Amino acid sequence: MSENYRSREERRQVKKKKQPASKTQKPKGKTSFFRKFLITCLLLGIVGLVAGVATFFVMIKDAPKLEKAKLVNPLSSKIYDKNGDLVYEYGKEKRTNVTYDQIPKLVENAFLATEDARFYEHSGVDFKGTARAVLVSLKGDYGSQGGSTITQQVIKNYFLSMEKTSKRKVQEIYLAYKLEQQYSKHEILEMYLNKINLGNRSYGIATAAQNYYGKELKELTLPEVAMLAGLPKAPNNYDPTKTENIQRATERRNVVLGLMNRHGYITKAEMEEASKVEVTKGLKTATELQAMPHTAFMDAVVKEVEKEIPDVNIGSDGLEIYTTLDPKAQRFADKILNENIINYPNDKFQGAFTFMDTKTGEVRAIGSGRGENKAVFKGHNMAIELDRAAGSTMKPIFDYGPAIEYLKWATYHQIDDSPFKYSTGQELRNADRSHLGPITMREALKMSRNVPAVKTAKEVGLNKSKEFSEKLGITFDSAPKESTAIGTNEVSPTEIAGAYATFGNGGKYAKPHFVKKIVYPDGKSQSFEQKPKQVIADSTAYMITDMLRSVVTSGTGTAANISSLDVAGKTGTTNYDSKQLAKFNIPESATRDSWFAGYTPQYTMAVWTGYMKDGKDEYISSKNTKIAQLIFKEMMSEMATDKSRFKMPSSVIQEGSELRIKGEKRDSSPNTSVPDTTEQPKQDQQQKTEEEKKQEELKKQEELKKQEEQKKQEELKKKEEQKKQEEEKKQNEQNNGNGQGTTPPANNGGGQGNTTPPANNGGGQGNTTPPANNGGGQGNTTPPANNGGGQGNTTPPANNGGGQGNTTPPANNGGGQGNTTPPATTQPDTGGNAGEVPVNNGQ
Known part of the structure; x- marks a missing residue:
């Protein structure tokens, strides 16, 4: 087969043989490993950074805003007596704000040495201190080491909760940095010293100075300042007013003195001298710190303000409340109810009263219960x-x-x-x-x-x-x-x-009323005076x-x-x-x-x-x-x-000892011609009119005439008496001469008794003296001498038998018609009870 028909594999092999031989490759070394490691670390770092940044933004996403309104402290209200003296400071947090200019350098140095020595050097966060705190937190003891700066503490106190989590810590750092961008160091220090909790409901250094020592800031001594500067770490543990804390408070105070010396704020000699002072010197007692004086009155004050101004918060609005309280009167009021001035029958017997100024309506003191019923603040106030x-x-x-x-x-x-x-x-x-x-x-x-x-x-x-x-x-x-x-x-x-x-x-x-006026923090006032x-x-x-x-x-x-x-x-x-x-x-x-x-x-x-x-x-x-x-x-x-x-x-x-309204006709009620005989003070006697003076002159002239007539009557009377005695004498002599030596006895059996009338100085009917009529028939009449010749006055006493009472008129020295004045009931006074009836028996 020709080359063109070879398989793909064969053609690849032929081609490979025809190519020249390549250079020998070096073996893989350590360089590629480190490169991969660095690349990996870089990638992980980038991922970690991105994740950290993302986490940071997630954590601060819901951080609170630095609202100026939240930097305003809730202020306790101060209550003053009628003289303008402070009686009590009322509020959940007792607080008095001060400005930076009012903070003595000694106070500033003590807190800087103890809480934040690098305050003026950092930008809100001291990373060395923070790192130390984080390391401790990893060991499960977060917060036992103080890593927070003063700025961070301001953020924590004003904006964040007290929970101890990483998220809160991140927000604290973030907000501290922001706070430093918006406010000066002096403003931040002022915020801190006005907010810090120093125990015994004392918030802020100025309030603590008053509560613990009864002093203004500028009056505090070095040992006193050092004691206060040691409190923020653990106020309850280092409070020297508690006997069990005295040793711990002394040690803590001395630590502060040592830090002030280390940072160059005081000399070694000053440190040693201050350390010798008893930590309890000059302190108020625990009782003085906690007790609310004049509880019932303070209760009435707060209730009155809250009623008149419903939207006010006395515990946090920083009011100055000027009251009508008289401390001396209130102390005596408490004494009357709770000591042995009055002999009370038992402890359950209660009393309540209001003691006030007659002209102004200002209440000076109140009494509200005894023993277990004694008034408590915000409780039932009987007064x-x-x-x-x-x-x-x-x-x-x-x-x-x-x-x-x-x-x-x-x-x-x-x-x-x-x-x-x-x-x-x-x-x-x-x-x-x-x-x-x-x-x-x-x-x-x-x-x-x-x-x-x-x-x-x-x-x-x-x-x-x-x-x-x-x-x-x-x-x-x-x-x-x-x-x-x-x-x-x-x-x-x-x-x-x-x-x-x-x-x-x-x-x-x-x-x-119990309040004279209130003054708001901005200086405006509101009067309560009536x-x-x-x-x-x-x-x-x-x-x-x-x-x-x-x-x-x-x-x-x-x-x-x-x-x-x-x-x-x-x-x-x-x-x-x-x-x-x-x-x-x-x-x-x-x-x-x-x-x-x-x-x-x-x-x-x-x-x-x-x-x-x-x-x-x-x-x-x-x-x-x-x-x-x-x-x-x-x-x-x-x-x-x-x-x-x-x-x-x-x-x-x-009119005499009685009164009527000027311009009104004389009372037309029957038998009202003589007023009651109740004695009236000379100061109240109305100046007599000219007409009354004329009437008095006429009466005097009439009296003189009557006295002359009376003398004549007396002379005639004497002559008649002498003539009568001579006749009786002759009669007796005749009787004795006739052998009759009998003297008629008194008539005790109901026949006609002998009557010897007293002298009638007015020239009229003699007086008859019968016994009192207690059985209900016509009473007897026993008039005294009628020196004026006219009719005597009639004043009936109580009728004990149900019929006409006995009539005993006094002397009528002026002649003319006498006056009628019924006396009081013969029922004895039973301790102020006279005249009272069961109210339930009414309609």
């Missing part, structure tokens, strides 16, 4: 949140105040104290279960009679009385009933104090005040009287209904609530006493109903310094 029936304490507010305001009654207006039934048919009783008939409004209030109070409110109109009460700050949960007139409406001591202060302030109401507003006539206010004086001097509130002060006030009690008495086996005389509200020109105080729960042994016995009055008396005696008296306004006219 402002108690809801208990006020009993007769409401009578000046709901009954007699409106009667003067709307009906223009005088204090001597007569009210019929006779049997009365509510519109439901239920009988209303006075405390002594008796009735006195017509009595003056002053007497009805002074002796706390229930029937006149309800009759008064009904005559005014219940809705009008409610309207009047609301002007004085009293609130109502429902429409008023007849029984509201005797105090069934539930109130707090603060409400009652505000109402009574209105009477003492000439009819001007200022809402009781401008007194004229809500009732000054005549009404003064006439109520004058009648309430009578309550304290000679009525149910005598235990609250203070001789050196002009005091006006009213008692109030409530009782248990029949179901409660039976359920708890309580005596019928038991009292549920006992109140006293009173005031002077300077202060007003409303006091409640009682038990929080109804129970067998949890009631006020008759001997303890005056405790409310005693609390009032102790507080006023301690705090009141103004000895002035209430001034009668020109709108009131005084």
